[in-house]
Amino acid sequence: MTTPSASAQFIPAGFVPTEEQRKIQTSRNRSTLVIANAGAAKTTTLALRIGEALTRGLAPEDILALTFTDEARQVLQTRLKDVGIAHDTARRVHVQTMEGFAQRILANIEDGKPEILPSRREQQDHALAALENVALNNPHYADSLDIRTHNTAVSQFLDNLLRLKATMTLSVDGGDDPEYAAASAGVPLTDYLWAIEYEKLRVDIFGQVAARGFFDASYDLACRLAADPDIRHQLPHFKLVVCDEMHDVNEASFRILEAFLSIGISYFVGVGDKDQVIYSHLGADESFLQHRIASSFPDCASLPLTMTYRHGPHLAYAMEAFKHKPVDSSLALRTEIREPAYAAAPGACGAEVVQAVLQWKRDRKPLDGCAILLRDAHQSIEIENALMNASVQYRTLTMHSYLLREEILFLRGMVAIALDDFHHVASPATREAIVGALATFAQVPLTPQELREAQATLAKEPSALKHFFDGQIQRVGSVAARTRIAEAVSHLRGLSADAPALGALEEVCRIMDMENLARRLYINPYDASVVTKSVRGFITTAGDSGKTLRQFSEWIGAAEAFAGGRPGKNTVLIDCVANVKGKEFDHVILPFMDAEEFPSPLRELEEERNLFYVAATRTKSRLTMIAPESPEQRSPFLAQMQLAGTQARADNTLRRNQAAPTKTLGHRDLKVAYANRDVVKALGAQWDRTRKVWYVPAHLDPEPFRQWFADLP
Known part of the structure; x- marks a missing residue:
C-alpha cells in the first residue's frame, strides 16, 4: 500500500520533475521500489529523493547510495550536483558500489587485512594453487575430473566461481552431493570442486580471510550475515538508503540489502527495470524486483517511472509493444527507426553498416555519437573489415578487435610459424598474446611462470618463435594433441610463402579439428560456438582477400595498426550489447538481425528479449536495424516492435509534444x-x-x- 506523498520541499535546478518523480521524491513509505523503463531518469530520480531528504533536515552522512559498478557510482555522484545539491553537501553523501561498501564493513569487523587480488593474473595464480588439491582431496571423483591448466580453463573457472558466489550456491564443505550441487548450479563438477579448494586456500577453518578478489567482499559479508545474524547489528546505521540499477541484484547482494533493512533504516528506495536483467550468469534475476523485495518487506510500495527521456514517442511505443508494458515520451523528438535489408552475399551486412555510418556523416552528425552494437563478438569481423576498407576509423571499449581475440591470435601465430616471421607482428603486447594463444590451442602445458617467461622473451626477440615452438611440442600432454599440432606445423612449413592464405588456414583448422577443439577448451556451448564462428569469419576474410600467406600476414599487420591506432575524437564505437548497458548514443546500428543470430538459439529467449530491449533503447535520435532481405530469415524481434501499428499514435504524440508549451520552473x-x-x-x-x-x-x-x-x- 502506498502512503500519500507530502508536498515536495526540494526544488531541483533546471527542470520540473514529473508527477511520477514527485511521488518518488516525497514517498513516505519505509520501503519504495521503483519499476522504471530504459532512459526514465532513474538516477536523477534517486538524486531528487536524496535532495528531498537533505532539504527536510537529514544530514548527508546519514544517507547511503549504492550502485553495482564504479561507473554508475560516478554517474550518481554527478547527478546529485546536476539536480542542484551543493558540491560540499553532495560529497558528504556516502555513494559507493555494493562491493566497495562490503569491503568497508568487513574492514571494521575483521581483525586481519586480506591480500587484495586486483586482477585476474593474481587470481589465476591462486586458482592454479587450489587446482593442485582437487584430485588429491577428491580421489573418489577421479574418473569424472577434467583437470586443465591453460589460461582459457582458468578464465572459465573464475567465471564459474563468480557465478557460484553471486548465487550463494557454493557449499565450502562440499555438501552432501557435490555432483548434484554442481549440476544445479550449472557448472562442471571439476569447477565446483575446484571452487571448494579455492575457498579453502582463501579462507581458513577459523574464518580468517587470506585474500580477496572481485566480488569476494560482497560474498564474504553475505556468508557472515547468514552464519551469524547478530553481525547485522555491527552494520553502520543510515536513515536513508537508495540503490540504483536493482535489476543487477543477485542473491549475495540481496542478502546484504535485506540485512540493512532489518536494522531500523528509516527509508529505502530502490530503482530497477526488470526488462534489463541480462546478467543471469552473475546471478541477476527479475524475481528480486518482481516479488522477493516485496515479500521480505510487506510495507514496500511500488511506484512506476514510465516516461523515457532518451528517445521520442516512435521508439517508446515500439518498446511498449515489444515488452507489453507502459512506455511513453514527452520529448519533441522524432527518433528515426530504419530497417535496411541486406542480400545473402558475403560482406553484404558489413556494406550496409558502412552505408548507415556514412549517411550519418553526410547528415553532418558526429561519428563519435554513433555506436554499432553486436549480439556476439564474432560478428565484428565482417563489420571491422568493411569499416577498414571504407577508411572509417573505429574504436572498441570492452570488446577487443577481432585481430586480438584468442582464437585469431592462434591462427596468426600459425601463419608466423609458416613464414618463420614474427616481425610482422609489430606490437610486443600482441606477440605476448599470440604466444599465450599458441600455448592454449596447441595444449602446451606451461606453468604460468614458464608462459610469462616465454612471452617476455618473444616480445623482445621475435625470431625466437621457431625455437619456442620446436622446444615445446614434445611437452604437449596427450599424444593426439601432440600429433595434431606437429602435423599442422609441418604442413605450414612445407608451404611456399606464395601459397594462398585461404587454403593454408583451412588445412590448419582441419588438422587441428578446430570445432571440436573449441568445444574442449570452452566448456560452455555458447562460448564454443562464438569461437567457431569467429574462426570461420577469419578464414572467410583470408579467402575474400585473395592474398598469399605473406601478403595476408602483411595485411594483418596493417589492419592491426589501423584498428589499434590512437582513435581520434570522431570515431565510431563497436561493442557487444551486453557491455553498454547504462550508456546512450545518438545513433545505434544493430547489424545481423537474423533469426539465428538474435535471438541466439543457445540462450534463454526471455534474456535475449531483454538484451534486444537494452540494445534498442540505447539510442536517442536514430535506430538502424539491419536484417536479411528474406522475411523468414529476419529476427522475430523486429515484427514484435509493431512499427507500422504504432506509427500513427507516435505521430500524434510527437505533434502534441511539439505544440506543448515549455514548462516553466515555477521559481x-x-x-x-x-x-x-x-x-x-x-x-x-x-x-x-x-x-x-x-x-x-x-x-x-x-x-x-x-x-x-x-x-x-
Whole structure:
C-alpha cells in the first residue's frame, strides 16, 4: 500500500520533475521500489529523493547510495550536483558500489587485512594453487575430473566461481552431493570442486580471510550475515538508503540489502527495470524486483517511472509493444527507426553498416555519437573489415578487435610459424598474446611462470618463435594433441610463402579439428560456438582477400595498426550489447538481425528479449536495424516492435509534444552576494539550504529581483 506523498520541499535546478518523480521524491513509505523503463531518469530520480531528504533536515552522512559498478557510482555522484545539491553537501553523501561498501564493513569487523587480488593474473595464480588439491582431496571423483591448466580453463573457472558466489550456491564443505550441487548450479563438477579448494586456500577453518578478489567482499559479508545474524547489528546505521540499477541484484547482494533493512533504516528506495536483467550468469534475476523485495518487506510500495527521456514517442511505443508494458515520451523528438535489408552475399551486412555510418556523416552528425552494437563478438569481423576498407576509423571499449581475440591470435601465430616471421607482428603486447594463444590451442602445458617467461622473451626477440615452438611440442600432454599440432606445423612449413592464405588456414583448422577443439577448451556451448564462428569469419576474410600467406600476414599487420591506432575524437564505437548497458548514443546500428543470430538459439529467449530491449533503447535520435532481405530469415524481434501499428499514435504524440508549451520552473534562482542577502530576503526571496541558493518563489513577481537573476551574464 502506498502512503500519500507530502508536498515536495526540494526544488531541483533546471527542470520540473514529473508527477511520477514527485511521488518518488516525497514517498513516505519505509520501503519504495521503483519499476522504471530504459532512459526514465532513474538516477536523477534517486538524486531528487536524496535532495528531498537533505532539504527536510537529514544530514548527508546519514544517507547511503549504492550502485553495482564504479561507473554508475560516478554517474550518481554527478547527478546529485546536476539536480542542484551543493558540491560540499553532495560529497558528504556516502555513494559507493555494493562491493566497495562490503569491503568497508568487513574492514571494521575483521581483525586481519586480506591480500587484495586486483586482477585476474593474481587470481589465476591462486586458482592454479587450489587446482593442485582437487584430485588429491577428491580421489573418489577421479574418473569424472577434467583437470586443465591453460589460461582459457582458468578464465572459465573464475567465471564459474563468480557465478557460484553471486548465487550463494557454493557449499565450502562440499555438501552432501557435490555432483548434484554442481549440476544445479550449472557448472562442471571439476569447477565446483575446484571452487571448494579455492575457498579453502582463501579462507581458513577459523574464518580468517587470506585474500580477496572481485566480488569476494560482497560474498564474504553475505556468508557472515547468514552464519551469524547478530553481525547485522555491527552494520553502520543510515536513515536513508537508495540503490540504483536493482535489476543487477543477485542473491549475495540481496542478502546484504535485506540485512540493512532489518536494522531500523528509516527509508529505502530502490530503482530497477526488470526488462534489463541480462546478467543471469552473475546471478541477476527479475524475481528480486518482481516479488522477493516485496515479500521480505510487506510495507514496500511500488511506484512506476514510465516516461523515457532518451528517445521520442516512435521508439517508446515500439518498446511498449515489444515488452507489453507502459512506455511513453514527452520529448519533441522524432527518433528515426530504419530497417535496411541486406542480400545473402558475403560482406553484404558489413556494406550496409558502412552505408548507415556514412549517411550519418553526410547528415553532418558526429561519428563519435554513433555506436554499432553486436549480439556476439564474432560478428565484428565482417563489420571491422568493411569499416577498414571504407577508411572509417573505429574504436572498441570492452570488446577487443577481432585481430586480438584468442582464437585469431592462434591462427596468426600459425601463419608466423609458416613464414618463420614474427616481425610482422609489430606490437610486443600482441606477440605476448599470440604466444599465450599458441600455448592454449596447441595444449602446451606451461606453468604460468614458464608462459610469462616465454612471452617476455618473444616480445623482445621475435625470431625466437621457431625455437619456442620446436622446444615445446614434445611437452604437449596427450599424444593426439601432440600429433595434431606437429602435423599442422609441418604442413605450414612445407608451404611456399606464395601459397594462398585461404587454403593454408583451412588445412590448419582441419588438422587441428578446430570445432571440436573449441568445444574442449570452452566448456560452455555458447562460448564454443562464438569461437567457431569467429574462426570461420577469419578464414572467410583470408579467402575474400585473395592474398598469399605473406601478403595476408602483411595485411594483418596493417589492419592491426589501423584498428589499434590512437582513435581520434570522431570515431565510431563497436561493442557487444551486453557491455553498454547504462550508456546512450545518438545513433545505434544493430547489424545481423537474423533469426539465428538474435535471438541466439543457445540462450534463454526471455534474456535475449531483454538484451534486444537494452540494445534498442540505447539510442536517442536514430535506430538502424539491419536484417536479411528474406522475411523468414529476419529476427522475430523486429515484427514484435509493431512499427507500422504504432506509427500513427507516435505521430500524434510527437505533434502534441511539439505544440506543448515549455514548462516553466515555477521559481527563479538568484545570484546574490553575501552583502545583499537581507535585501532579497526582505523582498520575499527564499533560501534553499540544500542547493545553497536564493530563489524567487513562483507566486512572486520576479521583476524586482532582476539584477540578481542567476541566468543573466
